[in-house]
Amino acid sequence: MPVPASHAPRRASPRRILILAAAPAQLLDIAGPAEVLSQANRLWAADHGGPALYDVSCHIVPEPGSAATSAGLAIGSDVDGAQLAAWTDLDTLIIAGGEGARRRADEAPLRDLARDLAGKAARVVGICTGAFILGGAGCLRGRSVTTHWRWCAELGRRHPSLAVDPEPIFIQDGNVWTSAGITAGMDLTLALVEADHGHGLALSIARELVMFLRRPGGQKQFSTVLSAQAGLSVRLADLVAWMGANLHRPLCVEDLAARVGLSPRQFARAFQAEVGTTPARMLETLRVETARRLLESERANVSAVARLCGFRADETMRRAFLRHVGVPPGDYRDRFRCTSSPIHPASQEVRHA
Known part of the structure; x- marks a missing residue:
């Protein structure tokens, strides 16, 4: 579906996006945002040509004996630690949730990596329990945040300085975005696309992915x-x-x-x-x-x-x-x-x- 020309991006190069996940990660927390961003690239190229809107990479922090994802499917990193260390800027850091994010949030190497990458990013995003990694890295102090309803109380207990709201499907507090579980990460990513390139493109992506509608962040996690x-x-x-x-x-x-x-x-x-x-x-x-x-x-x-x-x-x-x-x-x-x-x-x- 054509995307309105009035929403043409002003950037000459793609926005660099990194999806960081700790094994075992929730598969949809990785695949959902990645697919939204991929559709943004595809729809824009079909209607306008020129460079892609987003350059998306993924880095999985492995755990011995664990599959990369809770679904048991293997997902590999397409950037390694040395490449990440060499990056000097990053548009958006997206941290996926899952059992690994919740259980491993206090591991020093993971915490340090998240803190370093967040310092290079213009925006920081926690999908589902990815907020636990951001909290462990000290990136959420004093922020209003959300996560999967099942883990909101635990997030608040671990990080008392946070204002944890169990109701919205996503929250933006300055340059920090956090979402509820699973499919809410796609709603948040659509909101990022809308902030970058306009309402029309976000809705075109939602229709392409046969999402019932583009839910606003204030919509409740539960009906x-x-x-x-x-x-x-x-x-x-x-x-x-x-x-x-x-x-x-x-x-x-x-x-x-x-x-x-x-x-x-x-x-x-x-x-x-x-x-x-x-x-x-x-x-x-x-x-x-x-x-x-x-x-x-x-x-x-x-x-x-x-x-x-x-x-x-x-x-x-x-x-x-x-x-x-x-x-x-x-x-x-x-x-x-x-x-x-x-x-x-x-x-x-x-x-x-």
């Missing part, structure tokens, strides 16, 4: 449905999932209570006790979350989204957005939708099925 289901009885967990799939219906407490075989009063008490909120508040949260995802789509129609998500009127959705997001739905859509790239006809607006 409300998944978070609400944790620890619930099977009956209420199934109900919350059903609610999320039927938001277009005019759901009421009586209908929901009947679905689980309780009286409305019994249901309201049981739901509050297990979920920690009322059925009405949960419904509103689910509707806002779904509306946000739809509004992040290209040229989403606010009124159509309101109907699809079960809001009785545009104004009802507007008030709900102000409560949950802090901005009206139209402003939210204008911030995250694509306005410069060609749009596939099938995605012109959100409509009823």
